[in-house]
Amino acid sequence: MENNFKKYWRIDENITFLNHGSFGATPIPILEKQAELRNLIEKEPVKFFVRDYEEYYENARISLSNFIGSSQKDIVFVPNATTGVNTALRSIPLKENDEIIVTNQEYNACRNALNYIAKEKNAVVKEVEIPFPVKSFDEILEKLINSVTKKTKYLLIDHISSPTALIVDAKTIVKEMKRLGVETIVDGAHSTGQIPLNLKEIEPAYYTSNCHKWLCTPKGSAFLYVREDFQKITKPLVISHGENSPRTDKSKFFLEFFWTGTGDPTPFLTIPCAIDFFNTLIEGGLYEIMKRNRKLCLQARDFICQKLSIEKPCPDEMVGSMASFPISDSKIEPKPPLFIDSLQDKLFFDYKIEVPIIYFPKYPKRILRISAQIYNDFEEYQRLSEILKKLI
Amino acid sequence: MENNFKKYWRIDENITFLNHGSFGATPIPILEKQAELRNLIEKEPVKFFVRDYEEYYENARISLSNFIGSSQKDIVFVPNATTGVNTALRSIPLKENDEIIVTNQEYNACRNALNYIAKEKNAVVKEVEIPFPVKSFDEILEKLINSVTKKTKYLLIDHISSPTALIVDAKTIVKEMKRLGVETIVDGAHSTGQIPLNLKEIEPAYYTSNCHKWLCTPKGSAFLYVREDFQKITKPLVISHGENSPRTDKSKFFLEFFWTGTGDPTPFLTIPCAIDFFNTLIEGGLYEIMKRNRKLCLQARDFICQKLSIEKPCPDEMVGSMASFPISDSKIEPKPPLFIDSLQDKLFFDYKIEVPIIYFPKYPKRILRISAQIYNDFEEYQRLSEILKKLI
Structure with a gap:
């Protein structure tokens, strides 16, 4: 057949x-849309970046936020989930001896980021061992809950673990952690397009996900969701023009992430095209x-x-x-x-x-x-x- | 005509x-090379990124380092010079009350980065006013030298200023600053392809430059040069797999910058093509x-x-x-x-x-x-x- x-x-x-999971792969119609956007940029780079880009960016935010159940205002684009996790970790106010929980199944790159940034701030990384094979999600949840102490401030967890490909119930984890005074950073590197998402229900402090994996957009497209109360303390890794922008029509959170230096924005500008493509591909x-x-x-x-x-x-x-x-x-x-x-x-x-x-x-x-x-x-x-x- | x-x-x-200067613009043969590389990625993303990518990366480093007069080992790719400047500023060991000199003609995005990072570390940003119109480079050099105090540790300066488009003699500045115990971060955002470069002669602590402006590669291609003695303390903004890589065949500096999450590397992988294109375009x-x-x-x-x-x-x-x-x-x-x-x-x-x-x-x-x-x-x-x- x-x-x-x-x-x-x-x-x-x-x-x-x-192995679609490692880097994704992009359907030809989405690549063609990307080529079209690139031609538009090359036709008049200054007009595109200075006068038109923001509307494209906003259209991509609208389209994606509808799909992932977030408010348009709460998401910005980053090249990949690793950047999203680094951004969250650098932004949270970690103090000496604060604890951050992470599991032994965390993606190596993000675990490195956590170890490095925690060390800089003299915070403590606490590893929770999740067995694999695993019996149930409840087994994981229990281990996470039991690891919380008075010093625990944050949990960094994969929505779908990278080596073991386990989906966890992010909503329940975030809720239970919140109840214990712990905020959650969810690394959804593999989630968008693999499982239905509703960020308004999950409501973590941070959620980041690649679109280039299971939404099949070109490589270099991911989003970072930041819950409203965390937006004021959240800074992009690259400080640029947004820092002192005189604009008052949009949040500083948006203005700072919207421009982090010249790059190729077409990977995430194709998000509306990718969503349309798959939504019309089959019933x-x-x-x-x-x-x-x-x-x-x-x-x-x-x-x-x-x-x-x-x-x-x-x-x-x-x-x-x-x-x-x-x-x-x-x-x-x-x-x-x-x-x-x-x-x-x-x-x-x-x-x-x-x-x-x-x-x-x-x-x-x-x-x-x-x-x-x-x-x-x-x-x-x-x-x-x-x-x-x-x-x- | x-x-x-x-x-x-x-x-x-x-x-x-x-206005080629703001974002550059890319010749069609270079865009075609980029499309070719993208097709190669889409043909087998895992093979490309896991098995082949490093050789492409190294070929781009060899080609570019020959053109800018650096050692291949001393440069890595970043999406843009703003990222390069942010990386340098985050990496240097700034202590309370350390002074960093910058001119009033500094590019706004990088000035923001400097202000923000200096404030985080309680360091002091000292602005030197360079007049425009300006009589001579010596007038600038004198002002820079006169602004150095015992507390001055770094100078951040544009090789070619952004608003005023003034080329300075970076080699002399770096040398004079070094003589006064001050290390220099050169933002050469507009330099590569606009003026001949010889980084081995300039020898700053850091030098970053866009290739997408005057070398006309696609948007999102820049390099960061880090002098060997600064490489050990220099970290990419995104901490990823390189942090705990078991590899010993290359420097940790390389391994960390080589992989900062999945993205589209084709903008800088076209650097050899761009150099060849222009070198054969005219005598x-x-x-x-x-x-x-x-x-x-x-x-x-x-x-x-x-x-x-x-x-x-x-x-x-x-x-x-x-x-x-x-x-x-x-x-x-x-x-x-x-x-x-x-x-x-x-x-x-x-x-x-x-x-x-x-x-x-x-x-x-x-x-x-x-x-x-x-x-x-x-x-x-x-x-x-x-x-x-x-x-x-």
């Missing part, structure tokens, strides 16, 4: 591409695509786990369009400079399968993470399972 | 585009283009100044391919939200001339800045002068 959606992507047809639009991807992902995970006699590592409710499961320990130490697992290399070079194998909790323990986007077919995972069966 | 070079740009032919390549642009710029400035009976505001040696001169005071207060001078609006809307008018030192005093890139012709400035003559 020919997949009807593959044609919208430029992905190499010789590759079995099962039911983006929410239907999320459902289909999740269904395919679960089906694929269950099939592979069964084939390889692996116990399902988490309840179905915690799975979206990515799923991770443990595989046998690595026997070959990964080599610099890339430190890629030898099995991942073998799958890629010998079988043209692109799928990530991650050392978790650390080498030689490892997990494999599959992604399911509408350009993927069940047969691709069947093939993966057969090859894995042979290789491990 | 038809300009032979206009055809390489996508700039609207109905516009007299005399003598980029240096010949710099000479031609400067010649046209001086010719244009002198012509307009003569027509409008304006005294030349600086010696020719301080002029590159941009030139500013004072014009009559504004009589109409600029309106929010854009605060664009009414004469600039009139030139744009009624005469289709794109040229910036800047309030300097402040409203109602104003200066007009012309740019000369090889797609410009003398006739365009003649036309501007005639219209200005009529309007002011």
